[in-house]
Amino acid sequence: xxxxxxxxxxxxxxxxxxxxxxxxxxxxxxxxxxxxxxxxxxxxxxxxxxxxxxxxxxxxxxxxxxxxxxxxxxxxxxxxxxxxxxxxxxxxxxxxxxxxxxxxxxxxxxxxxxxxxxxxxxxxxxxxxxxxxxxxxxxxxxxxxxxxxxxxxxxxxxxxxxxxxxxxxxxxxxxxxxxxxxxxxxxxxxxxxxxxxxxxxxxxxxxxxxxxxxxxxxxxxxxxxxxxxxxxxxxxxxxxxxxxxxxxxxxxxxxxxxxxxxxxxxxxxxxxxxxxxxxxxxxxxxxxxxxxxxxxxxxxxxxxxxxxxxx
Numbered sequence: 001x002x003x004x005x006x007x008x009x010x011x012x013x014x015x016x017x018x019x020x021x022x023x024x025x026x027x028x029x030x031x032x033x034x035x036x037x038x039x040x041x042x043x044x045x046x047x048x049x050x051x052x053x054x055x056x057x058x059x060x061x062x063x064x065x066x067x068x069x070x071x072x073x074x075x076x077x078x079x080x081x082x083x084x085x086x087x088x089x090x091x092x093x094x095x096x097x098x099x100x101x102x103x104x105x106x107x108x109x110x111x112x113x114x115x116x117x118x119x120x121x122x123x124x125x126x127x128x129x130x131x132x133x134x135x136x137x138x139x140x141x142x143x144x145x146x147x148x149x150x151x152x153x154x155x156x157x158x159x160x161x162x163x164x165x166x167x168x169x170x171x172x173x174x175x176x177x178x179x180x181x182x183x184x185x186x187x188x189x190x191x192x193x194x195x196x197x198x199x200x201x202x203x204x205x206x207x208x209x210x211x212x213x214x215x216x217x218x219x220x221x222x223x224x225x226x227x228x229x230x231x232x233x234x235x236x237x238x239x240x241x242x243x244x245x246x247x248x249x250x251x252x253x254x255x256x257x258x259x260x261x262x263x264x265x266x267x268x269x270x271x272x273x274x275x276x277x278x279x280x281x282x283x284x285x286x287x288x289x290x291x292x293x294x295x296x297x298x299x300x301x302x303x304x305x306x307x308x309x310x311x
Contacts, residue, residue, distance in 0.1 A: 019094075028045065030166075182311045185247065195272075
């Protein structure tokens, strides 16, 4: 809005996530963090901890669930690209009363919202509060939270970490999770992981505490941490990553990291090297027996078996 003699003012106008014709009986504002994310006494909108404690899950048909999770990841990737964080997934639940004349549906509702699978409920889900940039003030807040020991679970983190954390939380805690964990295209299974002759990032009197972080887009999965070992073997661990359509042109990253138990004093985890695999080779469907020198550091090798399963 421009007024003569005054500074211009900018407004953002959004369509409502909710349908005015449907009373919203439960509302949640979800960011992807449980730290200090609980509704205060008298507040009607629940937060992450309230959602988690309620043991609620959004129950949708399998194909629709996969599609919505893929769209949510793309939304979060767009936010990270514009250096935006602190946005929320707004969830509203309308409970359909018997005898209201509203027939039970399935999938996407004609008037807006999503029909619950197996329950007489309608879900309204959408992204809100997406105009907060990762400013110097937010960076300073993140430094303070890190010093307090909450660098990972506090709401204020850098945009990429924020996006990855919300994608994981929504996939595992918001939507019901079937056993197959498929994306719209399929899934990747990573097993038989081991490292050899990794660099020591902890100085002459200690050894690295390695873990493997697998990443595809904003989808992540990690192994346990093995203490004081430069030749770690994750014998019985399997990582699973869903694969969505937009992942086809990306690279699968297998990164080795040294876990820092005292991050407030020593900073972030140290990089121990990685291996990047183009997804077109993974999507061929043949098991990949990986044994390769890691990149980005002086030495170290990574071994793993990678299997793609089509949806």
